[in-house]
């Protein structure tokens with residue numbers, strides 16, 4: 001059954017209750033995650049939360065040389081047909097990695113390794129809850145109470161997203177390009193905002209993160225031409241040196257930051273809140289631009305052409 005894009009966005013609060021995990025795992029020395037775009041971001045966001053073993057996210061056709069029997073390999077592709085992910089998964093099978101897959105079907109689901117099947121009918125970027133939960137349940141926490149709290153916070157935003165609409169109004173009012181500034185552990189959340197602006201708002205967008213950006217981006221914040229063409233969005237809630245860096249960077253470079261304050265107490269609560277705020281901001285911006293936030297026909301056309 002077709003679900004319109006707004007309903008797909010609204011499903012996120014239910015998706016965080018998805019209780020699938022990777023099952024019993026043999027010991028491993030490293031984790032390699034293969035995935036592209038709206039699927040791969042699940043692996044990247046997880047990689048910033050987990051530090052008990054090295055995690056590498058591969059957004060390419062090639063499996064790193066070190067991958068072997070001691071590697072836990074996770075292939076994620078919502079459609080199951082993304083050629084980069086299928087190619088790297090086949091190679092991981094040859095190298096005898098311990099394999100888990102996350103997909104809604106397609107070629108990936110026919111390869112054989114143990115698979116978490118997620119529901120069909122979504123755009124990959126609107127299925128992030130389903131795609132990331134197997135990682136969180138297996139490696140961070142599977143406590144249902146944690147996710148119930150997150151789910152109820154997210155459903156509040158799904159009922160009233162006027163704050164996200166106001167951020168979209170600001171960006172649109174200036175006819176500007178979004179430039180999203182994160183900080184650990186939300187560097188990949190900032191990148192997720194960038195990709196949501198790309199796909200839902202059909203806009204060029206950029207992301208960077210503190211403290212690294214103070215060693216490069218901060219210089220053009222002061223000196224670039226065309227600065228009025230950007231809207232700089234920063235995640236609130238930083239503390240210590242990062243909080244000072246946000247303040248001083250804005251002051252020294254005379255750059256106005258739009259601050260998005262995360263709600264919640266824990267890292268997971270803030271993370272999901274910020275992710276969803278990016279979903280709604282980019283969605284409203286697409287609507288203001290009178291384009292279809294769901295349409296990704298450029299990606300589809302590229303994938304079709306590559307098959308020939």
Ligand code: PA5
Pocket residue numbers: 036037038039040076077078079080081082085123124125199296299
């Ligand atoms: O958001 C999108 O639609 C894309 O970024 C896709 O996620 C990307 O092309 C990869 O496809 P899939 O998620 O089906 O592997």
